[in-house]
Amino acid sequence: SPVHDLGNTFNGMAGNIQQLMQSKRELVDAVSHELRTPIARLRYRIALQQSTQPENSALAAMEGDIGVIDNMIEELLLHSRLDHSKIEVQPVDIDVLPWLQQVLSEHRPDTGQLTLQLHNHTGLPNPQLSCDSFYLKRALSNLLRNASRYARHTIDISLGWNDNIASLIVDDDGPGIPEQERDNVFQPFVRLDTSRDRRTGGYGLGLAIVSRIMQWHNGEVKLSQSPQGGARFELRWPSPLRAVNSNAGNGSGSGPQAGLQGNTRAGCRPMYIRLQSETIAQQTQLRHGPRIQPSAQR
Numbered sequence: 001s002p003v004h005d006l007g008n009t010f011n012g013m014a015g016n017i018q019q020l021m022q023s024k025r026e027l028v029d030a031v032s033h034e035l036r037t038p039i040a041r042l043r044y045r046i047a048l049q050q051s052t053q054p055e056n057s058a059l060a061a062m063e064g065d066i067g068v069i070d071n072m073i074e075e076l077l078l079h080s081r082l083d084h085s086k087i088e089v090q091p092v093d094i095d096v097l098p099w100l101q102q103v104l105s106e107h108r109p110d111t112g113q114l115t116l117q118l119h120n121h122t123g124l125p126n127p128q129l130s131c132d133s134f135y136l137k138r139a140l141s142n143l144l145r146n147a148s149r150y151a152r153h154t155i156d157i158s159l160g161w162n163d164n165i166a167s168l169i170v171d172d173d174g175p176g177i178p179e180q181e182r183d184n185v186f187q188p189f190v191r192l193d194t195s196r197d198r199r200t201g202g203y204g205l206g207l208a209i210v211s212r213i214m215q216w217h218n219g220e221v222k223l224s225q226s227p228q229g230g231a232r233f234e235l236r237w238p239s240p241l242r243a244v245n246s247n248a249g250n251g252s253g254s255g256p257q258a259g260l261q262g263n264t265r266a267g268c269r270p271m272y273i274r275l276q277s278e279t280i281a282q283q284t285q286l287r288h289g290p291r292i293q294p295s296a297q298r
């Protein structure tokens with residue numbers, strides 16, 4: 001019958017599309033992988049030139065561009081790895097506030113004149129949560145990079161914990177994301193603005209990566225509207241909440257300067273610390289939210 005024929009046609013089409021998507025993915029993987037070597041070579045050659053011409057601004061610009069390409073390739077490869085279930089998250093307890101301060105400070109070059117505010121709603125001055133700090137940092141960084149592109153004045157980062165679920169919210173005061181697009185933006189290669197200039201982003205992989213990372217944490221990422229009218233992204237994952245003995249820290253409690261400690265703890269993967277972090281620490285404010293009684297675990 002015609003309906004049967006139509007059904008067959010559709011099934012055939014669906015199969016073709018699936019095959020196309022698979023080959024697109026393989027192509028993207030292969031190209032990304034192959035690009036790494038020439039890029040590393042270029043970087044090396046530029047570094048050589050720079051050693052004899054440290055003032056050459058063209059070389060500095062080239063180095064910057066290579067950094068951008070490098071980041072994109074890394075994103076592509078990471079997304080592909082996450083997509084093929086080749087990674088395993090390794091949750092460990094981390095001192096969240098110093099860790100957050102560190103991640104925020106690394107974003108200072110992106111956030112420019114924007115105000116970053118960190119709010120602690122856990123009720124503990126030194127909360128400890130369980131997560132894979134390497135991958136969670138990737139997730140948070142992707143959100144911060146987006147937010148710094150769209151926010152007009154302020155980005156608010158709020159840490160919370162309730163009923164064994166940890167929550168990390170990134171709010172911005174930009175244009176937000178229309179309700180009908182909120183599911184789409186988590187799909188790989190989906191970008192709402194059509195321009196591909198650098199200011200407005202890369203491949204549309206950032207949120208797909210965030211979504212995968214949260215899945216691997218048995219958690220989720222939710223998108224809604226921020227109180228300021230912009231976008232609100234919330235990372236949620238199961239974790240116990242513990243209080244860190246404040247004597248074990250550097251004595252300055254949870255103040256911003258505490259942000260540069262704590263990253264060398266066993267279990268946390270090493271992080272690159274930028275020199276500008278001092279200025280960031282001054283600009284980043286830390287606020288305490290309402291107290292929630294932490295439950296004793298384990």
Ligand SMILES: Nc1ncnc2c1ncn2[C@@H]1O[C@H](COP(=O)(O)OP(=O)(O)OP(=O)(O)O)[C@@H](O)[C@H]1O
Nearest residue numbers: 146150185191192193201202203204205206207231
């Ligand atoms: N905070 C935000 N405010 C408004 N729109 C956003 C925000 N974050 C993401 N978007 C929209 O969602 C799209 C997908 O975001 P995603 O991070 O996945 O990709 P991207 O930023 O365009 O590229 P990439 O992250 O790969 O560099 C963006 O292109 C943008 O249109």
Ligand SMILES: [Mg+2]
Nearest residue numbers: 146201206207
């Ligand atoms: Mg992005």
